[in-house]
Amino acid sequence: MNNQQLWQAILGNLEISLSRANFNTWFKNTHISDRSQDTIYVSVPSTFTKDWISQKYHQEILKAIKNLAPEIKSIKYHVGANPPIPNLNQNNQTFPENTPKPQTPYPHAGFKEIPQPNPSTQDNSGLNPKYIFESFIIGKHNELAHAASQAVSKNPGSQYNPLFIYGGVGLGKTHLMQAVGNKFLQDSPKSKILYVTSEKFTNDYIGAIQSKRTEEFKKTYRSVDMLLIDDIQFIAGKEGTQEEFFHTFNELRETGKQIILTSDRLPKDIPSIEARLISRFEWGMVADIQAPDLETRMAILRTKMAKKGVILTEEILFFIAENIITNIRELEGALNRLAIYQQMQNRALVIEQAREILSGMVQNKKKITSLKKIAQIVAEFYNLTIEDLIKQSRKKEFVKPRQIAMFLARKELNSSFPTIGEFFGGRDHTTVMHAVEKIEKNSNAELQAKQEIELIMDKLYTNT
Ligand code: ADP
Numbered sequence: 001m002n003n004q005q006l007w008q009a010i011l012g013n014l015e016i017s018l019s020r021a022n023f024n025t026w027f028k029n030t031h032i033s034d035r036s037q038d039t040i041y042v043s044v045p046s047t048f049t050k051d052w053i054s055q056k057y058h059q060e061i062l063k064a065i066k067n068l069a070p071e072i073k074s075i076k077y078h079v080g081a082n083p084p085i086p087n088l089n090q091n092n093q094t095f096p097e098n099t100p101k102p103q104t105p106y107p108h109a110g111f112k113e114i115p116q117p118n119p120s121t122q123d124n125s126g127l128n129p130k131y132i133f134e135s136f137i138i139g140k141h142n143e144l145a146h147a148a149s150q151a152v153s154k155n156p157g158s159q160y161n162p163l164f165i166y167g168g169v170g171l172g173k174t175h176l177m178q179a180v181g182n183k184f185l186q187d188s189p190k191s192k193i194l195y196v197t198s199e200k201f202t203n204d205y206i207g208a209i210q211s212k213r214t215e216e217f218k219k220t221y222r223s224v225d226m227l228l229i230d231d232i233q234f235i236a237g238k239e240g241t242q243e244e245f246f247h248t249f250n251e252l253r254e255t256g257k258q259i260i261l262t263s264d265r266l267p268k269d270i271p272s273i274e275a276r277l278i279s280r281f282e283w284g285m286v287a288d289i290q291a292p293d294l295e296t297r298m299a300i301l302r303t304k305m306a307k308k309g310v311i312l313t314e315e316i317l318f319f320i321a322e323n324i325i326t327n328i329r330e331l332e333g334a335l336n337r338l339a340i341y342q343q344m345q346n347r348a349l350v351i352e353q354a355r356e357i358l359s360g361m362v363q364n365k366k367k368i369t370s371l372k373k374i375a376q377i378v379a380e381f382y383n384l385t386i387e388d389l390i391k392q393s394r395k396k397e398f399v400k401p402r403q404i405a406m407f408l409a410r411k412e413l414n415s416s417f418p419t420i421g422e423f424f425g426g427r428d429h430t431t432v433m434h435a436v437e438k439i440e441k442n443s444n445a446e447l448q449a450k451q452e453i454e455l456i457m458d459k460l461y462t463n464t
């Protein structure tokens with residue numbers, strides 16, 4: 001096996017266990033640059049990639065090599081085309097004796113002092129000074145987006161441009177993007193930075209045309225050192241705005257200014273958007289934020305609680321974390337509500353009170369946790385089996401229930417389109433998107449469809 005074949009085979013192994021975003025991010029532009037009897041030298045594009053791969057993926061790469069080329073005992077990563085001249089004193093990563101344990105970067109305890117935002121950062125950048133890295137809790141669900149944001153804040157305008165962060169509502173996209181902005185402003189207070197939502201960008205642009213001040217508009221947007229546009233998916237269907245954004249984007253990027261975008265979905269899944277924009281969105285780094293797992297939700301609650309100076313029992317925290325699954329904003333909202341009640345009554349809340357106070361928020365959403373549960377309830381409702389929903393049949397009697405199950409998985413679990421597709425018989429994510437859109441439309445337009453879904457929801461939340 002030559003070097004190229006070996007690396008391809010290793011990547012083939014890794015690809016199976018990594019998400020697409022992760023895989024592309026870390027392994028694009030890597031290759032084996034050299035090989036000795038027992039060592040391979042892997043060229044990677046940046047120090048950041050080098051650190052990340054050697055901390056996170058080293059084990060997996062070793063595992064793959066063990067099967068493919070057992071004589072290789074050591075891997076050395078280096079930035080750039082050529083391996084460094086060997087230095088025996090270097091802290092090499094050797095298998096199996098010295099394999100370093102990947103560090104777990106989650107400050108889950110999270111009780112450390114949080115620095116107050118610097119008051120000088122309050123300016124006309126549009127940034128909210130409370131959205132800073134120090135108050136952003138890192139978990140598995142957001143570590144990629146966080147690492148990418150950190151990298152961008154240290155080195156704006158170079159490697160990951162644009163940075164495109166996508167994920168569901170209330171998962172920290174705005175917080176993270178603004179954290180980069182605030183850090184940048186702190187490090188270089190003279191620089192110009194602009195945070196806007198895509199609606200504001202659109203309105204500014206339309207306003208500029210109407211009042212014949214497009215030059216001014218261009219000057220504002222094209223003279224910044226960093227441009228943050230939040231929820232870019234809303235420029236879908238707005239051709240004029242897209243055109244203007246296209247030119248703004250090009251000019252900023254050509255002059256090495258950093259652009260950060262957020263969206264609720266992948267670039268290619270934004271409907272009615274020009275292909276040339278999609279491809280530009282994908283030029284730099286695309287990083288996702290998923291819903292946090294239970295452990296991370298608990299960590300978020302503990303940290304936010306400590307920050308507020310309230311103390312709720314573990315049982316209550318667990319009750320919140322178990323019931324509020326897909327939205328960090330709601331998690332925070334629940335905590336705030338309980339904190340207020342506790343302060344009012346001036347003694348510790350008990351779990352029954354917490355249940356009562358949050359009853360409106362958690363809506364019996366108690367035990368609904370898995371795709372399987374949804375599939376099972378939907379199948380039962382239509383007198384089918386789960387296999388009927390999964391198998392490759394396009395018979396009408398299966399298609400609709402399957403689409404409803406996909407719709408509920410998206411709505412109730414906030415699962416990603418590919419995850420849902422995977423569960424339902426390895427279907428393509430576009431099939432899932434189509435299903436979700438279709439059922440959404442139907443349930444808005446037809447009373448019967450709406451009632452059916454409500455009945456299924458009832459079953460989901462009461463039956464368990
Ligand atoms: P999005 O833009 O994805 O809808 P936001 O960034 O507005 O979400 O986050 C919603 C709320 O949750 C904000 O108050 C934010 O500070 C908080 N939040 C989200 N993720 C985190 C996190 N990882 N650590 C701390 N707070 C978070």
Ligand code: MG
Nearest residue numbers: 173174175230
């Ligand atoms: Mg947001």
